[in-house]
Amino acid sequence: MTSAKLQTPDGPLLLVRPGGGDKSLRAWDAADELLLDTAATLLQDRSDARVLIVDDQFGALSLGLARFAPELVADNAGLTEALAMNARANPSVAEMPRVTSWQDPPEGSFDLVVLRIPRQADYLAWLLRWLNGVLSEQGRILAGGMIKHLPDRSVDVFAEAVVTEQVFPARKKARVVMCSRGQAGLNDWPGLWKGYALDNGVRVEALPAVFAREKLDIGTRLLLPHVTAAVSALGDDARVLDLACGNGVLGLQALSARRELSLTFTDVSSQAVLSARHNVSRAFPGIEATFHHADGIPEEAGAFDLILLNPPFHEGGVVGDHIALRLFRQAARHLAPGGRLLMVGNRHLGYHRTLKRDFPKVSQLDADPKFVVFQAGRS
Structure with a gap:
């Protein structure tokens, strides 16, 4: 600092x-x-x-x-x-x-x-x-x-x-x-919620401060099939975390595959947390997911069998991998034995190298010209 x-x-x-x-x-x-x-x-x-x-x-x-x-x-x-x-x-x-x-x-x-x-x-x-x-x-x-x-x-x-x-x-x-003061209010403002539908039919919406609220981020699109595969292989009592969840699209994909999963959503943006809660309640009524407004993973959140992540690479006017590196360290501390981090990142940021600082096992699952999907674990 x-x-x-x-x-x-x-x-x-x-x-x-x-x-x-x-x-x-x-x-x-x-x-x-x-x-x-x-x-x-x-x-x-x-x-x-x-x-x-x-x-x-x-x-x-x-x-x-x-x-x-x-x-x-x-x-x-x-x-x-x-x-x-x-x-x-x-x-x-x-x-x-x-x-x-x-x-x-x-x-x-x-x-x-x-x-x-x-x-x-x-x-x-x-x-x-x-x-x-x-x-x-x-x-x-x-x-x-x-x-x-x-x-x-x-x-x-x-x-x-x-x-x-x-x-x-x-x-x-x-x-x-x-x-x-002006006359404009929020009740009749058409820009309050914007969103899109996933291929599985789930409608995803978000408030204005949320990343990629009008269309599916192309990095997330590359990751989604791997989310389905990963959660399908989990045990019955598995805990899953959508870290830096944004509108909650990764967690929603996980719930689409396994409604019985224990899902936690966390994001540094309160509007993101509100949006994820909104989407879960509409798409999966009755699901009791957990939501945290936090800069990363709160210590009380516990350990997870699968952590899903599309890390932000900008903070205000600062662009780089410093946010992702902090999230990697936290994810490593919060993985249950045998747990995995599943993430997508910009190819040019070289996460295949930085992930190895916190995870002994790192493998590449997918890639396109801009993004790479990684799986990482401690064992």
């Missing part, structure tokens, strides 16, 4: 960026700085204002505005760990705010919402419509991000949902806008 000090209106903060990846990356960017400065100006003489922070990344916004006792909601489960780590590094922070997710979001009304603009246009549209329901009549949204990371059509997305009152001058390639 790397650490450095962020200068905030309330003094410097020592912030670290947990996890792997590029060690030179900071735990904040110019968008965080601009959001903090603008929010501090708006909150002058407003110590009673109710403040909500949405999708903070590593705690810069939450700790930088700590004196206003903000409430936090984030899709990414990793914020809890990052916030705890950064709160410990800054003794001036009296109390760490509790992080909620889209599984249990806070209720309005809020006087100021500080929002990190996501990369996905549909997720931004969802967020703005949700915020219309929790913003006070005179409340304001401060939304900011790095210009190069703003989603396509972001100006139109804002115009369709809220009232843009001010666009602040760009600073260090970051942009912040201030908005007031």
Whole structure:
């Protein structure tokens, strides 16, 4: 991890960026700085204002505005760990705010919402419509991000949902806008759920923050027949984990082959967990699957006979294999004796080499020009 000090209106903060990846990356960017400065100006003489922070990344916004006792909601489960780590590094922070997710979001009304603009246009549209329901009549949204990371059509997305009152001058390639409440809501929004049907007839849908929600990812398509074969060979009491489950497509394929399996789904995105739960309940009513909103595999999840994985290779603006390597280590710890990891990965990331760091036995089951399917085990 790397650490450095962020200068905030309330003094410097020592912030670290947990996890792997590029060690030179900071735990904040110019968008965080601009959001903090603008929010501090708006909150002058407003110590009673109710403040909500949405999708903070590593705690810069939450700790930088700590004196206003903000409430936090984030899709990414990793914020809890990052916030705890950064709160410990800054003794001036009296109390760490509790992080909620889209599984249990806070209720309005809020006087100021500080929002990190996501990369996905549909997720931004969802967020703005949700915020219309929790913003006070005179409340304001401060939304900011790095210009190069703003989603396509972001100006139109804002115009369709809220009232843009001010666009602040760009600073260090970051942009912040201030908005007031609009009329658009989620109840009649056609973009709420999008999905597709699998070859076995199972309908798969997802909320806007979920990867590949409109069509089946081509890597997953290559993996699906191997999921069916793997679960068909399992014993009667086998436990299966869909790790980094997204919309739950791998676990749904497993249930299509063996309804009696004990299935667990876990994902760092709360909207992914909600989507997987939604799909399981619709396709397999009565199935009692387990769902975890977690950055990887929670220790209490136990051991599994089969772990299914299509690992993400990007985290915000960072692309690489650092997420997959962390998931490989966790998967190795959570395999039951004789258990197997079944995964698909981008060919260029060289997982045939990195898997061997955690698994003595690695075999290639399938491949196409872009993706490779591997099976790995500890014995």
